[in-house]
Amino acid sequence: MGILEKITEIEKEISRTQKNKATEYHLGLLKAKLAKYRVQLLEPSKSGGAKGDGFDVMKSGDARVALIGFPSVGKSTLLNKLTKTHSEAGAYEFTTLTCIPGKIEYNGANIQLLDLPGIIEGAAQGKGRGRQVIAVARTADLILMMLDATKSDQQRPLLERELEAVGIRLNTEKPNVYFKVKKGGGISFNSTVKLTYLNEKMVYHILHDYKIFNAEVLVRQDITVDEFIDVVLGNRKYIKCCYNKIDSIVMEELDRLAHEPNTIVISCELDLNLDYLVEQIWKHLNLLRVYTKKRGEFPDFDGGLIVRKNSTVEHVCHAIHRSLSEEFRYALVWGVSTKHNPQRVGLSHVIEDEDVIQGICLQNRKEEVNIISDPTVLLLI
Ligand SMILES: Nc1nc2c(ncn2[C@@H]2O[C@H](COP(=O)(O)OP(=O)(O)OP(=O)(O)O)[C@@H](O)[C@H]2O)c(=O)[nH]1
């Protein structure tokens, strides 16, 4: 029997046992045993692998958000509030022992929210279940650093240090760069702004270092070399800090916390600011919603496709059907991304939120897929 099963067994036995003078001792022993197993579980495993420990959760939906924080800050309570999944919450530390996924539906997107065990100081060095938790956090598109508003100011720098120790950089905006590794054609490098830190030669060098010989790079922001490497490696995570339990602090304190950079203040208990939190999660995931339309029909504004910011018509085609971009001729696009509506564009056209797209395919011109952006200028074509 694994430790997790043993814990479940004991928990069951405790709940089955009536609480009275006669059972007091027995219950005490059970609780002691439970505590021992919990500590064992939180020790780093010798094999080092997280497999079978309840951490190997499948990715699903359009993006993944991980909840990271010290024990009992309210991570599970938040998952229970925002999703239909239930994760045990309790007034004792290490209530959550595995990774529990839930789903937030927002703006047509399915966002996977992961509840994780609390981490402790030294997590980066493998203390507690730190390694597993951090390994999961690395797979997320956004990390929500959760803190308890009633606890000391030291929490935030401590948690930030743990994450930084494992290379998860904090509070940085995702650089505006289009980067795509290709099968052939060499390296094509372009920029839409004047670059002070980066030049074509350096980009070639860096890409060659990473054994990338064919790629398309379009830089739309004056980024540093470090930022470019982060884009290439795709390993930088974007973090938001969230203080829970603001129902239990005084107004002055709340005001101070709310003014810290990259911060959202919430109360799961009183349902304060939770809608705003979801809105902010959506915003920081940099997702766009675009609508497709067929020739002679209105776009499907209830449906829509979720793609990442800086996506092109090619990404949209790919999201609709894998082979669509091969049959593709051009697309008609209505919306913020175009100069006039509709505009005839190619595969590399960068789309914006709420664009409407109508794709014209080579093979079957009758089966056109349409994409549009501003409903007010929508024309039926
Ligand atoms: N006052 C107050 N208490 C809260 C709030 N949210 C959660 N709690 C309480 O905080 C305690 C811990 O909540 P959990 O959701 O278990 O915290 P957790 O971060 O998942 O804890 P671990 O899984 O043990 O790391 C519980 O007793 C909750 O009822 C809140 O907004 N205000």
Ligand SMILES: [K+]
């Ligand atoms: K808890």
Ligand SMILES: [Mg+2]
């Ligand atoms: Mg929990």
